[in-house]
Amino acid sequence: MAVYTEVSDEDLRSFIAQYDLGAVVSCKGIAEGVENSNYLLVTETGPFILTLYEKRVDPADLPFFLGLMEHLSARGVTCPLPVRGRDGEALRSLCGRPAVIVTFLAGMWPRRILPEHCAALGEGLARLHLAGADFPLRRANALSLDGWRTLHAATHGRADAVKPGLAAALAAELAELERCWPADLPCGVIHADLFPDNVFFRDGALSGLIDFYFACNDILAYDVAVCLNAWCFEADGSFNVTKARLMLASYMKVRPLSAAELEALPLLARGSALRFLLTRLYDWLNTPAGALVKRKDPLEYLHKLRFHQQVRGIGEYGLTLPAGAA
Numbered sequence: 001m002a003v004y005t006e007v008s009d010e011d012l013r014s015f016i017a018q019y020d021l022g023a024v025v026s027c028k029g030i031a032e033g034v035e036n037s038n039y040l041l042v043t044e045t046g047p048f049i050l051t052l053y054e055k056r057v058d059p060a061d062l063p064f065f066l067g068l069m070e071h072l073s074a075r076g077v078t079c080p081l082p083v084r085g086r087d088g089e090a091l092r093s094l095c096g097r098p099a100v101i102v103t104f105l106a107g108m109w110p111r112r113i114l115p116e117h118c119a120a121l122g123e124g125l126a127r128l129h130l131a132g133a134d135f136p137l138r139r140a141n142a143l144s145l146d147g148w149r150t151l152h153a154a155t156h157g158r159a160d161a162v163k164p165g166l167a168a169a170l171a172a173e174l175a176e177l178e179r180c181w182p183a184d185l186p187c188g189v190i191h192a193d194l195f196p197d198n199v200f201f202r203d204g205a206l207s208g209l210i211d212f213y214f215a216c217n218d219i220l221a222y223d224v225a226v227c228l229n230a231w232c233f234e235a236d237g238s239f240n241v242t243k244a245r246l247m248l249a250s251y252m253k254v255r256p257l258s259a260a261e262l263e264a265l266p267l268l269a270r271g272s273a274l275r276f277l278l279t280r281l282y283d284w285l286n287t288p289a290g291a292l293v294k295r296k297d298p299l300e301y302l303h304k305l306r307f308h309q310q311v312r313g314i315g316e317y318g319l320t321l322p323a324g325a326a
């Protein structure tokens with residue numbers, strides 16, 4: 001469970017006194033997520049989410065994340081809205097951590113992913129990309145090539161303890177991606193972590209997106225590749241081409257992908273697989289025994305990386321190149 005920082009009743013009462021939310025009715029740690037401490041906070045005026053930002057969030061990035069949620073929400077993308085206190089500020093400090101209250105989104109993330117979820121996700125992702133186009137703040141992707149190199153250096157020495165040969169496989173893949181990572185694809189604001197547990201559905205329809213704390217400016221099709229990995233593989237490791245085709249086709253109805261973006265997908269999917277393999281590996285090796293957080297399996301992403309290394313064309317993702325493309 002992701003509650004790294006315990007908040008005492010007294011600290012919470014004086015924190016909430018800075019808002020017009022009424023008195024606290026209850027505040028319970030949420031047993032999901034791995035990055036930040038999240039609480040379901042119920043006050044006299046309704047439910048909210050209280051987040052204390054932990055390890056991977058640089059406080060200097062919070063204006064980008066919070067501003068982005070406000071920007072997207074104003075353009076019809078349903079996502080949490082930061083709640084401002086009486087002083088007009090949304091971002092403050094609690095228990096020595098940066099902390100924010102955001103609005104509560106109704107809905108549930110899908111525990112069993114169906115093809116129709118993938119179709120809705122594709123459309124939602126494309127709408128997010130269009131809505132983010134005029135967001136004025138910028139944030140580089142801290143978990144792209146340079147960040148992977150740093151994580152690689154921090155995990156290299158112990159990777160083989162997780163799986164023999166993993167260290168060499170990671171070194172070779174990182175070197176290859178550094179050599180041929182695309183430099184001229186369309187960029188914009190991406191979510192960068194749009195896994196099923198960050199997408200809520202209600203009555204069968206996508207009802208909202210959460211967890212913008214990896215959002216940044218990067219290659220738009222990289223976000224599509226993150227979703228291919230997170231949504232289109234089955235629990236047994238097999239790739240579900242029907243889900244991929246539906247996701248990509250729905251995305252392209254809202255924001256068509258160019259031939260160059262489509263051709264780059266296998267490479268971008270390898271990069272995305274390496275990103276989650278490295279962050280999971282780092283956490284695997286560095287999460288203290290007894291921590292109240294469930295470590296995610298890095299090797300799931302080694303398997304996905306291997307899959308994309310074998311892909312020879314986007315036909316394997318259920319698509320054909322547009323007419324006239326090389």
Ligand SMILES: Nc1ncnc2c1ncn2[C@@H]1O[C@H](COP(=O)(O)OP(=O)(O)OP(=O)(O)O)[C@@H](O)[C@H]1O
Pocket residue numbers: 002030032033034035036037038049080102103104105106193197198210211213
């Ligand atoms: N605005 C919200 N409305 C409703 N529930 C929310 C909201 N924000 C977070 N939650 C709940 O808290 C859980 C964890 O939130 P979140 O995914 O943001 O945490 P995290 O630690 O950043 O996780 P991750 O590992 O996905 O990066 C979600 O799965 C959801 O159940």
Ligand SMILES: N[C@@H](CCO)C(=O)O
Pocket residue numbers: 034035193195276279280296
């Ligand atoms: N979505 C990430 C965890 C949060 O970054 C993963 O599954 O590894």
